[in-house]
Amino acid sequence: MAEKMKIRGEIQMAAYKNCQSCGMPLSKDEHGGGTEADGSKSTKYCSHCYQNGSFTMPGLTVEEMKERVKGKIKEFGFPGFLAGLFTRNIHKLERWNK
Template sequence: MPLKKDPNGGGTNADGSTSAKYCSMCYQNGTFTQPDMTVTEMQVLVTNQMAKMGFPKFLARFFTKGIPKLERWKS
């Protein structure tokens, strides 16, 4: 989720500050809310959420192509 669309302005770091990297749905208290989630699972989740918001599925899938490049999955 783009941080500017996050109703909380981002997730929270371990010290309680707002994360500048991760949204509040994914990151709370300095840890990921679903630490074992794979890139593919995240892409499916995001695609389905965007479809619920009215985006066509093909467009929602297109928007998830960049997820593997996010810092969370860099290794």
Template sequence: MKKAYKNCQSCGMPLKKDKFSGGTDQDGNKSKMYCSYCYSNGEFLNPEINTTAKMQNFAKEKLKAMGFPGFIAKFFTKSIPNLERWKKE
């Protein structure tokens, strides 16, 4: 059985904040690792975001667009390199 994560292992978003409760695997089952904003049907939705730095930048900009101050956005994204998707980098 796959481990269930509390946060998306690509962007770090809490999975409970995902309006779809997670992305989907290729077989249509809910992903226990990734949110619906990062992952659908077994594939990452933004293939151009293929490094830790690109994901941190992307997530920071999304958070700022949602009204979070820059220093908070930076704080929330500093753990992205420790997520499962990026550990092999």
């Protein structure tokens, strides 16, 4: 479930720009984000990482995620050094900080 923030006395859901599992910009998710168990859109995770309230690959380690993301970035034609640059902070995302 997304974090709640209190702004001017109102409880609002936190808005994330990037998936908190793989780092992909949520604006680039072709499905508009993952889904919670109740069918609502996740504000924290992309559709590749999270569906129906669960991670799609629950046993994945942070290092395995970095390698998967590097591979995808290279598939899109980016050079290896950029793939490394884009994945260097995956370990700081919420999924991995528990």
